[in-house]
Amino acid sequence: MAISSSCSSVKAVNSRWTTPSPSPVSKLAVFHRHSLLPNLRYTPNVKLTVTNASRTVEQTTLTEDHKFSTVGSDQDDPSPFPKPKILVAEKLGEAGVNLLREFGDVDCSYELSPEDLKKKVSESDALIVRSGTKVTREVFEAAQGKLKVVGRAGVGIDNVDLQAATEYGCLVVNAPTANTVAAAEHGIALLTSMARNVAQADASIKAGKWERSKYVGVSLVGKTLAVMGFGKVGTEVARRAKGLGMNVISHDPYAPADRARALGVDLVSFDQAIATAEFVSLHMPLTPATKKVFNDDTFSKMKKGVRLINVARGGVIDEDALVRALDSGIVAQAALDVFCEEPPSKDSKLIQHENVTVTPHLGASTKEAQEGVAIEIAEAVAGALKGELSATAVNAPMVAPEVLSELAPYIVLAEKLGRLAVQLASGGKGVQSIKVVYRSARDRDDLDTRLLRAMITKGIIEPISDSYVNLVNADFIAKQKGLRISEERMVVESSPEYPIDSIQVQISNVESNFAGAVSDCGAISIEGRVKYGVPHLTCVGSFSVDVSLEGNLILCRQVDQPGMIGQVGNILGKQNVNVNFMSVGRKVVRKQAIMAIGVDEEPDKKTLERIGGVSAIEEFVFLKL
Ligand SMILES: NC(=O)c1ccc[n+]([C@@H]2O[C@H](COP(=O)([O-])OP(=O)(O)OC[C@H]3O[C@@H](n4cnc5c(N)ncnc54)[C@H](O)[C@@H]3O)[C@@H](O)[C@H]2O)c1
Numbered sequence: 001m002a003i004s005s006s007c008s009s010v011k012a013v014n015s016r017w018t019t020p021s022p023s024p025v026s027k028l029a030v031f032h033r034h035s036l037l038p039n040l041r042y043t044p045n046v047k048l049t050v051t052n053a054s055r056t057v058e059q060t061t062l063t064e065d066h067k068f069s070t071v072g073s074d075q076d077d078p079s080p081f082p083k084p085k086i087l088v089a090e091k092l093g094e095a096g097v098n099l100l101r102e103f104g105d106v107d108c109s110y111e112l113s114p115e116d117l118k119k120k121v122s123e124s125d126a127l128i129v130r131s132g133t134k135v136t137r138e139v140f141e142a143a144q145g146k147l148k149v150v151g152r153a154g155v156g157i158d159n160v161d162l163q164a165a166t167e168y169g170c171l172v173v174n175a176p177t178a179n180t181v182a183a184a185e186h187g188i189a190l191l192t193s194m195a196r197n198v199a200q201a202d203a204s205i206k207a208g209k210w211e212r213s214k215y216v217g218v219s220l221v222g223k224t225l226a227v228m229g230f231g232k233v234g235t236e237v238a239r240r241a242k243g244l245g246m247n248v249i250s251h252d253p254y255a256p257a258d259r260a261r262a263l264g265v266d267l268v269s270f271d272q273a274i275a276t277a278e279f280v281s282l283h284m285p286l287t288p289a290t291k292k293v294f295n296d297d298t299f300s301k302m303k304k305g306v307r308l309i310n311v312a313r314g315g316v317i318d319e320d321a322l323v324r325a326l327d328s329g330i331v332a333q334a335a336l337d338v339f340c341e342e343p344p345s346k347d348s349k350l351i352q353h354e355n356v357t358v359t360p361h362l363g364a365s366t367k368e369a370q371e372g373v374a375i376e377i378a379e380a381v382a383g384a385l386k387g388e389l390s391a392t393a394v395n396a397p398m399v400a401p402e403v404l405s406e407l408a409p410y411i412v413l414a415e416k417l418g419r420l421a422v423q424l425a426s427g428g429k430g431v432q433s434i435k436v437v438y439r440s441a442r443d444r445d446d447l448d449t450r451l452l453r454a455m456i457t458k459g460i461i462e463p464i465s466d467s468y469v470n471l472v473n474a475d476f477i478a479k480q481k482g483l484r485i486s487e488e489r490m491v492v493e494s495s496p497e498y499p500i501d502s503i504q505v506q507i508s509n510v511e512s513n514f515a516g517a518v519s520d521c522g523a524i525s526i527e528g529r530v531k532y533g534v535p536h537l538t539c540v541g542s543f544s545v546d547v548s549l550e551g552n553l554i555l556c557r558q559v560d561q562p563g564m565i566g567q568v569g570n571i572l573g574k575q576n577v578n579v580n581f582m583s584v585g586r587k588v589v590r591k592q593a594i595m596a597i598g599v600d601e602e603p604d605k606k607t608l609e610r611i612g613g614v615s616a617i618e619e620f621v622f623l624k625l
């Protein structure tokens with residue numbers, strides 16, 4: 001479905017006036033106090049100090065429309081806005097909870113029923129979970145856009161419906177590093193205890209038995225371990241297994257071979273790994289591609305008597321097939337920390353199997369890891385609520401802080417250009433086809449435009465719909481609305497010190513309510529630049545102008561003749577409308593010109609009609625920024 005513009009426009013010819021749509025800025029101002037991607041405004045040289053238990057950072061940064069230039073404890077924050085509500089739905093380390101309390105209202109409610117969870121998220125800005133809570137589409141539906149961030153206090157995000165989160169514009173962040181060592185240590189604990197029957201022997205002796213010959217184990221030294229998934233945990237398991245004298249191979253289609261080689265690990269194919277190894281340890285994520293990847297077929301390819309360790313996700317194994325492989329002796333033993341269903345049913349054949357050792361998803365459960373994870377996720381969630389782009393975002397592009405800070409004024413420019421362009425479109429066909437041209441002196445791959453594209457999309461969509469657009473859902477919403485946004489990079493000769501020379505937004509196949517905005521190629525076209533940190537409109541159609549993008553804008557197409565600035569300025573002045581910028585662009589002297597007037601206030605209908613009544617003015621339009 002294409003979107004149609006119904007923005008305010010006035011034509012001098014027939015003086016038709018349509019009611020302006022409500023200002024998207026006012027709609028968003030409150031909302032943005034604690035939301036991902038605020039209505040960014042660049043205030044050069046503003047210092048932001050973020051202080052928390054683990055670090056103090058000072059950096060030049062963005063502020064929001066309402067000039068929230070400092071973020072800190074309650075005492076420092078004079079903001080009249082309420083604190084964000086953060087629901088912690090599973091046990092989180094104390095240090096993380098304390099960090100969150102400095103920033104928001106924290107509700108620690110554990111073991112919520114799905115119904116209670118849905119009720120609570122509809123009142124929460126952020127939700128923090130571990131692996132025990134299913135954050136389903138229904139949860140996002142129930143939140144009705146209130147939920148801005150889901151924080152997964154751990155690595156695996158298979159319990160969060162990422163597609164639904166993205167559709168609802170909710171950022172998902174995780175804590176991917178703090179439990180790596182704990183998980184690897186648990187993997188090694190399962191490997192060694194399985195090889196020596198520690199758990200079974202312990203149960204036997206507690207049952208009053210003394211079965212020394214029954215529990216003869218196998219040695220690890222010289223045996224081959226296949227690490228399936230050479231990521232963070234897999235790497236640490238490999239490192240430790242090497243220390244135990246094992247020969248380690250690994251399968252991971254995405255891991256760099258040199259990283260493996262540096263540890264003395266050979267990267268091999270899946271089939272080679274499982275056919276060669278005496279021990280197979282699983283460390284891949286649960287994805288559609290890895291679901292039940294260990295099944296009857298793959299077990300049949302394994303070395304007879306193989307031993308299996310799983311501290312990744314239960315779902316990568318077909319559990320019924322594993323029982324069959326254990327019964328047939330293909331798999332001699334299995335040590336499992338994770339299960340398809342958690343907790344597994346008490347009478348599960350797999351759990352009860354005498355050759356299986358189990359733990360209740362304890363991989364990340366060390367004091368150290370839990371404190372680390374809690375701090376990592378608290379920082380990520382608080383940062384996201386402040387509008388920072390998280391380094392651990394799972395469903396949004398990650399933008400490095402230095403890139404963000406450099407792009408800050410261009411982000412504002414991008415949104416304003418999007419907002420202006422869509423207000424220049426009219427007619428029943430609706431906006432469908434948008435082209436953005438970035439002119440830059442930088443190399444092609446040295447400019448990340450995802451954020452700019454998202455902000456242009458936001459600028460285009462928000463004035464004409466009630467969708468809330470942010471970096472997370474911009475592409476999704478654009479697609480849903482039938483918008484095709486293409487991007488083009490043009491390398492120009494200017495200073496590479498600045499990331500972008502200019503941004504041009506073109507809307508094609510649509511009529512305009514201001515013919516002067518239609519360029520020679522038939523598309524509505526506007527262009528802007530950042531000058532001294534301030535976004536400027538520099539081109540309308542094929543006319544050059546130069547007006548700072550602050551307040552609102554009046555564009556007039558007129559005969560280029562003396563006295564025009566005075567006449568229009570007079571009309572505005574009489575109504576106490578302050579002009580903040582004015583620029584006239586023309587192609588041929590004394591022919592046609594475009595006058596761009598930046599105004600602080602919104603002129604009333606009569607004032608605009610008077611401007612339209614000036615005889616040399618052929619058309620004009622009032623645009624909200
Ligand atoms: N049991 C626990 O408590 C616990 C603790 C931490 C992590 N985990 C789980 O361990 C797994 C690994 O965590 P991580 O932090 O190392 O993640 P990671 O993202 O660093 O590593 C995962 C690796 O798997 C690889 N991979 C993806 N698809 C693959 C495939 N088809 N075959 C082989 N490799 C594939 C990726 O390339 C990546 O290198 C995750 O499933 C995570 O949820 C469990």
Ligand SMILES: O=C(O)[C@H](O)COP(=O)(O)O
Nearest residue numbers: 130131153154155156364
């Ligand atoms: O993916 C993870 O980080 C681990 O599985 C840990 O899960 P947990 O937070 O539920 O212990």
